Amino acid sequence: MRKFYQSWKLDEVIPVTQFLKQKKIKKYFNRETAAAVTTLGMLLKENNTIPTTIPICYATGDLAYQDYGLDNIINGSIDDGGTFSTECFIEKGIVAISPLNQFKILQNMPLCFSAIEFGLTGENAVVYNDSTGLRIFAGQIDAPELMLGAGRVDRFGTVEVLFALCRKEELPSMNDQAPDDALEFLKNLEVL
Amino acid sequence: MNRVVITDMQVVSPIGTGKKEFYTSLDNGVTGLGTLSNIATDSFPNTLAAEAKQKGVVIGSRNRDRKELFMRMLLNEMQTSGSWERYLPDQRHLWAGMGIDYFKLESFCESENPTINNWHGHSVNTQQVLKQLSSEFEIIGSQMTNVSACVASSQSIGAAFRNLRNGMEGVCITGGADSMLNHLHYMGFYKLGALTGQSGDPQKAVKPFDLNRSGLVLGEGAALFTIEQESVANKNKVLAEIAGYGCTMDSYMITDPLPDGSMLAKAARHALEDAGLNIDDIDCVHCHGTGTPKNDVAEAQALKILFGSRSSEIPVFSLKSQVGHCIAACGAVELCAALYSIENQCVPPTVNFETADPEIPLNVLKEHASMPIKNVLKLNAAFGGQNTALIVRKYE
Numbered sequence: 001m002r003k004f005y006q007s008w009k010l011d012e013v014i015p016v017t018q019f020l021k022q023k024k025i026k027k028y029f030n031r032e033t034a035a036a037v038t039t040l041g042m043l044l045k046e047n048n049t050i051p052t053t054i055p056i057c058y059a060t061g062d063l064a065y066q067d068y069g070l071d072n073i074i075n076g077s078i079d080d081g082g083t084f085s086t087e088c089f090i091e092k093g094i095v096a097i098s099p100l101n102q103f104k105i106l107q108n109m110p111l112c113f114s115a116i117e118f119g120l121t122g123e124n125a126v127v128y129n130d131s132t133g134l135r136i137f138a139g140q141i142d143a144p145e146l147m148l149g150a151g152r153v154d155r156f157g158t159v160e161v162l163f164a165l166c167r168k169e170e171l172p173s174m175n176d177q178a179p180d181d182a183l184e185f186l187k188n189l190e191v192l
Numbered sequence: 193m194n195r196v197v198i199t200d201m202q203v204v205s206p207i208g209t210g211k212k213e214f215y216t217s218l219d220n221g222v223t224g225l226g227t228l229s230n231i232a233t234d235s236f237p238n239t240l241a242a243e244a245k246q247k248g249v250v251i252g253s254r255n256r257d258r259k260e261l262f263m264r265m266l267l268n269e270m271q272t273s274g275s276w277e278r279y280l281p282d283q284r285h286l287w288a289g290m291g292i293d294y295f296k297l298e299s300f301c302e303s304e305n306p307t308i309n310n311w312h313g314h315s316v317n318t319q320q321v322l323k324q325l326s327s328e329f330e331i332i333g334s335q336m337t338n339v340s341a342c343v344a345s346s347q348s349i350g351a352a353f354r355n356l357r358n359g360m361e362g363v364c365i366t367g368g369a370d371s372m373l374n375h376l377h378y379m380g381f382y383k384l385g386a387l388t389g390q391s392g393d394p395q396k397a398v399k400p401f402d403l404n405r406s407g408l409v410l411g412e413g414a415a416l417f418t419i420e421q422e423s424v425a426n427k428n429k430v431l432a433e434i435a436g437y438g439c440t441m442d443s444y445m446i447t448d449p450l451p452d453g454s455m456l457a458k459a460a461r462h463a464l465e466d467a468g469l470n471i472d473d474i475d476c477v478h479c480h481g482t483g484t485p486k487n488d489v490a491e492a493q494a495l496k497i498l499f500g501s502r503s504s505e506i507p508v509f510s511l512k513s514q515v516g517h518c519i520a521a522c523g524a525v526e527l528c529a530a531l532y533s534i535e536n537q538c539v540p541p542t543v544n545f546e547t548a549d550p551e552i553p554l555n556v557l558k559e560h561a562s563m564p565i566k567n568v569l570k571l572n573a574a575f576g577g578q579n580t581a582l583i584v585r586k587y588e
Contacts, residue, residue, distance in 0.1 A: 021259050028446060051445075061338060063293045065315060070295075071308040071337065084301035089375055090235040099383040102283040103446065105292055112576030115441045121455055123439045123462075124578060125347050128319035128337035136287065136336050140354030140437075153582070155312070162579075174334065 002165040002191045004043040006035060010157025014038055017025050019117060024032040029113065030067035032060065032151045035161040037112035037117055040149065042162045044118055050165065053122040057137035058111040059129045059182030061152025061184050067104045069097035110161075111152060131185030138171050148189075150182035162186045195422035196356045197587060199429040200275040202266040203528045204251070204369075205413040206242035206515045209265070211528070213247065218532050218540050221559075223395045223514045225409055229231030230254060231374060238261075238382050238389065240397050241373050242516030243409035257294035257316045258371035260413035262521075265330045269367065275418045276331065278426075279363045284331040285456065287352050288416070289344025289368030290318040291520040294346065295376050300427070333362050342480075342574040344368055345441075346523025346582055350437035352419045353582075367524035381410060388483070388574075396544050400481035401556045402512035403490050403547040408482050411516025415524035432534050435567065437586040438462025442577030448486050449573055453494030456579040460498055460569060463581035466556070467567075471498055474583070475565040476539045478530045480572045481510025482517060491571065492552040504553045507539040507561055514543050523572045523580065531567045534586050538562045 008014050008031070016034040017023050019041035026034065036058065044050060075094030079085035106135055108126045115124070121139060127133025134148050144167060149162035164186050171189070172178045179185045207217035217224075227239040231248050232527025243250045244262065270276065276284050279338055293315050300306050300314040319337040326335045333504065336351070338344040345368025352364035372378055381387060386408030390397045399405040420436065438459040442450040449456070464471060479491055495503045511529045518525050518563055541557045548556070570582040 019269050038268040062312075063315060065295065065311050070311055073297075073305050074301055077297070078306070082302070084298040086232045086375070086400050087235045089297075090379070094376075094379045095381065097380065099385070104386050105380070106341060106575065107575045108341045108574060108578065109346065109446070111340075111577065112446060112574075115443045115577060116446065121441050121443045121458075124340075125338060125351070125439075126340045126344075128339055130336070131317060132334050133336045133338070136334070136351050136355060137511070139358060139360060140351050150372055155309070189318070192250075 001046060003162065004039050005162040005187065006039045007158060007160045008035060020150045021117065028100055030064040030104035031159045032064060032153050033110045034115050034151065035159045036151050037114050039161040040118065040163050043165065047165060053146060055123040055141045055143055056111065056120060056147040057125045057127065057134055059127050059133055059150040060107045060110055061129050063107065064104055064153060069101050072096035130184045131180055131182045134182055134185065135171060135174055138168060139174065140162045144168060148186060150186050152183060164189055164191050166191050194357050194359065196353050196419060196430050196434045197422045197425050197430045198417050198434065199420055199425050200270055200273065200418035200559065201431055201476055201528060201531060202269045203415040203525060204244050204262045204265055205525050206244055206411050213497065214475050214528055215532055218529060221274040221491050221541060221543050224541050225394050225397055225516060227394055228373060231249040238387055240388065240409045241395050242409055243411050248454035249588055254299055257295065258323065258412060259291055259318065259369040260321045263325055264368045266416045267325060270485045271329055276363050276365060281330040281332045283333055285333040285362055285363035285364045286322060286323060286326045287336040287348045287364055287366045288330045289338040289340065289348045289520045290322065291370030291372060292377055293318050294374060331418060338369060340574055340578050341576060342519055342522055343572045343578045343580045344520040346572045346580040347439065348491065349417065349524065350439060350580060350582060351433040353437050356419060364419045365416055366419055367414065367416040368521045370518055370520035371507060372410050372519055373412050378410060398483040398513040398516065399544040400513055400542050400550050401549065402485040403544050405483040405485065405488060407437065407484050408512065409516040411518040412526045413515060413518045413521050415521065415528050423478055430587045432531050433585040434582065435584035435586045436463035436467030438466060438581040441516065442579065446576055449490040451490055451493065451498060453490045456494035456571060456573055457497040459579040460571065460581040463583045467583045469567060469583065473567050475563065475567055475571045476507045476509065476533060478526055478568055479508050479510045479571045481512050483512055489551050492554055495554060505555055506532065507557055508554045509539050510542050511572065527582065530570045530584050533565050533568050534584060537565050
């Protein structure tokens with residue numbers, strides 16, 4: 001298969017550790033990153049001759065403030081009068097989360113952690129979830145094959161990720177009609 | 193292959209807004225570093241920042257997404273100057289590198305139900321911002337929001353260059369904007385240990401390539417360029433040609449650059465191949481130059497791979513001691529300085545560079561150096577390991 005789609009509900013464990021060289025690195029991951037590493041790992045396991053220089057573009061979903069520990073920050077940042085207080089934010093809010101949680105709101109992390117785990121070094125981009133960004137990336141690449149991915153976490157915590165190994169001729173041009181949503185675009189994409 | 197040229201440039205930065213003010217600040221070695229004034233900083237352990245300015249005054253706005261404000265300022269200027277008027281709305285494309293979504297922390301805390309399930313309405317989705325601006329300014333061909341951190345804007349510019357070169361019709365408005373100078377993102381970066389803790393004169397806090405460098409200061413700003421195919425561009429407006437683009441990933445560590453600089457060097461080699469140039473054609477390098485202990489050494493290693501014995505001779509420059517680290521906007525803002533080098537045929541000094549580091553045997557200038565400049569190599573690298581290289585060429 002040249003296309004892998006995976007989905008995990010909030011209470012389901014994403015089996016990312018099987019793809020990690022160092023298990024402890026998992027503490028940096030939000031759910032989308034864990035799902036991206038796992039899904040790409042599955043695809044690469046089945047297509048083990050893909051060069052590490054393959055161009056790759058990933059369309060990421062909305063920012064993962066829920067994984068960031070926002071509720072802890074908010075709880076600590078409100079003073080006795082019910083208003084935001086900079087002093088409370090510094091002394092009780094921002095200290096309530098791990099410094100490592102910053103990695104959970106950096107939107108290039110799903111791609112960069114995937115690159116590190118699987119040794120990918122080629123042309124790359126991370127775009128906000130929109131199929132236009134994926135097609136623009138394809139338009140700049142001279143190679144015959146490229147890897148496109150998309151992921152998102154919904155309000156109920158369900159995470160979806162899809163990676164597809166595509167030939168350039170399999171992609172619709174910029175002028176063709178296609179779903180705006182990157183995940184839907186890739187779901188509809190026929191790859192041989 | 194089509195030649196691709198830059199026909200307009202607009203900038204908002206800590207050393208000024210608009211080309212004239214920005215260039216004058218480069219002429220005079222002005223630094224825009226200071227202390228945070230746009231947010232309340234009671235109890236903050238660190239307040240160093242490079243806030244965007246216009247006519248020497250910090251651009252004021254509280255509790256607002258400053259990325260959106262900067263983009264709006266630039267698009268207004270470009271619309272007024274007729275930057276894209278020769279093209280129909282559906283031939284205009286807006287592709288920008290943007291920073292992390294702004295979060296309205298204060299309003300969320302004071303909302304009726306500030307619980308975790310209700311945060312979405314208080315987060316300003318950057319992609320929606322770009323789509324809204326596109327609609328308002330009638331740039332409806334396509335929109336793309338690149339979120340590749342510190343290479344987001346250089347990747348956007350590279351994508352615009354490549355697609356136009358490969359035959360895409362129309363005009364690209366491309367570059368990027370960022371501001372992390374708000375409670376949540378500023379303190380998030382502080383907690384990571386990424387910011388310099390240096391005390392004393394804020395204007396001397398960032399020292400790229402210097403032996404005593406100690407880290408970065410967060411900056412903010414935006415820059416946009418109008419990029420067109422040379423065959424249809426108004427030749428009288430051409431500022432420079434984009435000749436090549438390359439992009440790689442370190443695939444090393446999430447927090448550190450690849451120490452040997454090999455993948456950054458590879459990105460530059462790809463850009464050279466793209467441009468049909470060899471390394472001897474490059475006249476100066478506008479570096480990423482963060483002023484952090486590890487980045488600057490890795491970048492020096494990359495230049496050693498690229499230039500060999502010439503690496504200690506070719507003039508190099510970093511803008512970050514003047515504007516801080518503008519994160520997603522840094523590639524675009526720093527490209528303005530590369531255009532300055534081409535237009536003025538000189539390499540500016542790297543402000544605050546005083547003492548050479550034996551591990552960084554580069555030609556970092558302390559004074560302006562006038563010289564013939566035809567090709568400038570612009571390097572950037574992102575937290576996470578993404579690298580970009582752009583080559584801009586004097587238009588002839």
